[in-house]
Amino acid sequence: MNTTARKGPSFVPAISVIAGAQLMVVLDISIVNIALPSIRDDLGFAQGDLQWVLNAYTLTFGGLLLLGGRASDILGRRSMFIAGICAFTLVSLLGGFAAGPGWLIAARAAQGVAGAVIAPTALALISTTFEQGKQRNAAFGVYGAVSGSGAVIGLLLGGALTDSLGWRWVLWVNVPIGIAIAIGAYYLLPRTAGNPGRFDIPGAFAVTGGLTLLVYGLVRAPEHGWSDVWTVTSFAAAAALLVLFVVLEARGSQPLMPLRIFADRDRAGAYAVAVLVGASLISTLFFLAQFVQEVMGYSPLRNGVAFLPNALCVLAFSGLAARLVTRIGAMPLMATGAASMGCGLWWLSGIDLDTEYASGLLPGLLLFGSGLGLLFVPMAMTAVAAVAERDSGLAAGLLNTSQQVGGSVGLASLSTVAADATKDELPPGRPEPGQVARAVTEGWSTALSVSVGFVAVALIITLLLIRAKPQTFQAAGGARPREEAEAGG
Template sequence: MNGTQHPAPPPRFRWAVLVIAGAQLMVVLDISIVNIALPSIRDDLGFTRSGLQWVVNGYTLAFGGLLLFGGRVGDLLGRRRVFACGVCAFALISLLGGFADEPGQLIAARAAQGVAGALVAPTALALISTTFPEGRQRRAAFGVYGAVSGSGAVIGLLLGGLLTDSLSWRWVLWVNVPIGAALACGALLVLPSSARRRGRFDLPGAISVTGGLTALVYGLVRAPQHGWTDRWTLTSFAAAAVLLVLFLLIEVRGRQPLMPLRVFADRDRSGAYAVTLLTGAALLSTLFFLAQFAQDVMGYSPLRNGVAFLPNAACVLLFSGLASRLTARVGAMPLMAAGAASMAVGLVWLSRLDVGARYATDLLPGLLLYGSGLGLLFVPLSMTAVATVADEDSGLASGLLNTAQQVGGSLGLATLSTVAADSTRDALPFGRPPTRPQLAHALAEGWATALSVSVAFVGSALVVVVAVIRARPGAAARPAEPATRQDTATPTPG
């Protein structure tokens, strides 16, 4: 015990896990829950087809660009305080966004949601590693966290379909209000108070990394619509490169850097970030393509579309619980390898989809394999990323993990959307409008091709796991790495 955190009393364990996991679920599912409602939003508010993408991208840009900064804010100002404030802000912005009556208002609300989410996500993971004592409690908490993180996108599809079909698209935002209020109150009641540390924010580092990540994510979400050689796409990538190089120079020379480079000294942690980047590239795009396939080719309604993915979510939940119990016995590497392999096999199966696909024989087996692998992978991956990190850096380590997943998701979706569009174009008849069956065949061909390419992302993650990860059973119990003197900030009661 270092005096900066106090483990949650055993009677409050379940409530503390519920609060942390609930907040993470709210932030994660808010990406996919809106996808199902996009057609209704377009018709109600008068979005153009090109403008509609910014309902999703506005959230993604702000969320991905500010995750690293959000993690450091929690480290310095106190994690419980920042967590509760972020959840309250998320709920309030969701309420206002639900009342939007023109496109600009909704896009602005979604961007503001992303800012609030960037405060919640890294502090949620950091709170697990600093609230619960090493052993059964922490492993169980990571199991729940991994389950909701891995299944959140699927739950969002189901909930989005249910709310849109039965009420209105506005309820995909308003549903966050009672949930956020309950979570904020719960955080103040059941989570231990966390330290507020004296120290200055690395403002030049924060500006450069936030600007760099935002420019990178912007380029990635723009590329599928406008092309990889588009002037503004290339300008975004160039700006991202300059700003991120500048950020590294600032961090190397800074006295109290936003991202102390010592967090990368641990081989297992750096490997975990690389695996998160690669699997994130496959995760978001897979659900994105399959949801469209079920709705546009198989003819599913929004609600039926969400229900179709429930077995995937069930597998994530089941195998996350299994992984949380097995990690201490067999170590992180075997579980991560098994998870990545199962995900890859599931993607190979799903890449065989065509217009005649049947749910029980063509879609379901791939969803089960993919969900099982994700459940096995995510828990030891999260534990490895924050294991042994110094307490004052736990928010940073969590922010880096979330940033890797977010940037990986944007990179994968941008790349695979381009692959899908090119494959679909090649499959369409030349010189004449396609018939409805021809269009369905071309769309299925494009999405199947993209899924086959996503196997390379997961396969690369498997190679990294086997070649880099060396964590053994019980490795997470090693003492935290001490901070160097120049980077240590003095804690004060908060």
């Protein structure tokens, strides 16, 4: 395979293309958050259905990431990267013309399909474009900063666009960006030939269908009850499809997710942490964006600016983590990051109707962002370290899948927690607007408290499983890759 590394002055334009694509994909998970009230009023969404504007994207994204990573391994990474960018650009354009809820949700689902091709391919391209050692670590630092801060940047950009041009521009903004990235990828990224293989279509359908039904059941339960026949049916069908997926992967000759990839303890631990971090990150931004706009009364633009310190912390600490990981290894950075995120979430869970930005939100946002920056880069590097070249797209796809599956299931489950807590807080009869606001805020606060538990479990997994040493992330000449070292003793 032609995987010639890019050197010297090519680093900046090449990483700009890859990071730009990753930013566009991650940004679209959150950019609609601040536009949700405007979308609800314009298209006539029911309040309970609004989260499907997010879940339609994250479910197809997360459910098809493994297939997207496999496609890049078989068909060639640059070709699939450009195809994904073009498709993402087109459906973003069409989604901006949505005339009703169904149209918008369908467009968001199609965006997720295209994003499932882009994201794993972008991460795999880092391994095949940049030399191992300082150059590749720097590229991972940029990638981690973009991935970790993209959701917050989405809030800022979404607020600016919604305030100035209207909510439709949160989709249309992808059009000029996508065109520029596709052209840049064609001229700046190396062509890579594909590997022999075939697609595991049954496995892709099983995992995507199972996750969709699981989230549907979690969304339906608060309104219709946990014993509702359709809620129970959804959970049962989800369980059956996910078990079928595992069976297919264990028995298939060319599975979508070869179970051997979990044999490495560090990699398996990184994937587990990614699930929990995804659940925490997406849910936290979903609840806080609504709190700042609906309760604190911020405009969409001011709402986005409120999260800017969080993004700056992610950027700064991602760069620091990329430099330190070759000196102290992954575990100290990931553990410190998870602890900081947990402290930030604990602080943010104290929101109420009297919360002020400087004293009530800012400290928590700074702690959460700093921790995310420290954790994300070594987590991503550990997930793809020392993997066989033929599996680099798969490893990257599984990392992204872990985050997005965690985000979808986490948002659905915490929305259920928030809804139940809100019901318990509402007085009987016809509550006054102030009582409703207090009850809804209590629901969000309870959900954020549960999110602290997600990060606590991530910290425990990090301490128990992550053992990747500094040599794992250094240049090949300075140390053997982990798999070779273990084989040779």
